[in-house]
Amino acid sequence: MRGLTRRLLRGAGLPPTGFTQFSAFVAGGGGAARGLRLLLFWGLVAAGCEDVRHDFLPLGPGSAWTYRVESDGEPAGTETVRVVEALPADSSGGVFRYRVQEPGAVAIWTKDGRSVLRTFGGTVTTILQHPPFVGSGWTDRGPDGSLYYCTVAAREATETPAGTFPDCVVVRREAEDRSSVVTQWFAPGVGLVRWKVERPGRPTFEWRLESFTPPSQ
Numbered sequence: 001m002r003g004l005t006r007r008l009l010r011g012a013g014l015p016p017t018g019f020t021q022f023s024a025f026v027a028g029g030g031g032a033a034r035g036l037r038l039l040l041f042w043g044l045v046a047a048g049c050e051d052v053r054h055d056f057l058p059l060g061p062g063s064a065w066t067y068r069v070e071s072d073g074e075p076a077g078t079e080t081v082r083v084v085e086a087l088p089a090d091s092s093g094g095v096f097r098y099r100v101q102e103p104g105a106v107a108i109w110t111k112d113g114r115s116v117l118r119t120f121g122g123t124v125t126t127i128l129q130h131p132p133f134v135g136s137g138w139t140d141r142g143p144d145g146s147l148y149y150c151t152v153a154a155r156e157a158t159e160t161p162a163g164t165f166p167d168c169v170v171v172r173r174e175a176e177d178r179s180s181v182v183t184q185w186f187a188p189g190v191g192l193v194r195w196k197v198e199r200p201g202r203p204t205f206e207w208r209l210e211s212f213t214p215p216s217q
Contacts, residue, residue, distance in 0.1 A: 054188030056169055057116050057128055059098050059109060060215025061085055065191060067207035068161050078210060079103045081192075126150065128186060132169040140173075147176035158185045158194050160208040165193050 063083040069076040082101045087108065089097040095112045107120040109127070116127040123143050129136065129152075137151035154170040165187035173182040178200075185194040195207040 056130075056132060056186040056188055057111070057191045058189060058215055059083055059096065059111055059116070061098075062213060062216030063191075064211075064213040065193075065209060066211045067195070068210045070206045070208070072203045076205075079207065083109075083215070128169075128171065132171070132186070149174050149176065153183075156185075158187075160193050160210070162193065162209040162211055165190065168193065 061083055064080060065082075066078055066080045068078055080101075081103070084099045084101050084106075087097040087099055089095050089110070093112075095110065098109045098111070100107050100109045100118075105120060107118050110117045110119065113130060115129045118125045118127050121143070126138060126140055129138060132152045134152050134155055137149065140148045140150060142148065150171060150173045152169060153172040156168060156170055157164060157166045158168050159165075165185070168185040168187045171184045171186065173184070175181075180197065180199045182198075183196045184192055187193045190209070190212050193209040193212075197205040
């Protein structure tokens, strides 16, 4: 089971983060650029106002997610991700750090007002950016230098053993060489409720939420 989990994690990647940038025109001066920046700002507020009110990855000591794992639709056991403890961080500045027990690994997750980052083995990866409005995205690199394109692809419902989640943010992560596509569903107030890894010529892995324990504090 541990080997299966490690293959799934490698397929998911979640490599070092890089953030998308505005074009030089938008960043530059001039009345047209200022007007476009204003339109973009209010467009993001309108698109992301609901996201600001909801936490798509609630973290805190005691947070836990147990998943039912399938390989090509066949049962492959269960796995649990658990927040073990909070670590020293600049909480006054809105930055929080946690030690997280993952299947076969212990990682550090850092959360601020812009993103949730995962640090493991010297590699920093982006789990989710905020606000996750449809059409936003970023590029990441894996430990081997491979490039990943990450996009908030949709807002939709998804079903899991834990129930139906009607308003999930769907994040699609595609390797530049098309060797893997990872799709993740994040539900407000719960976090990652579904995770699908597709690779040509290989089994399709899926994690579906079985139970969720909210933070104890």
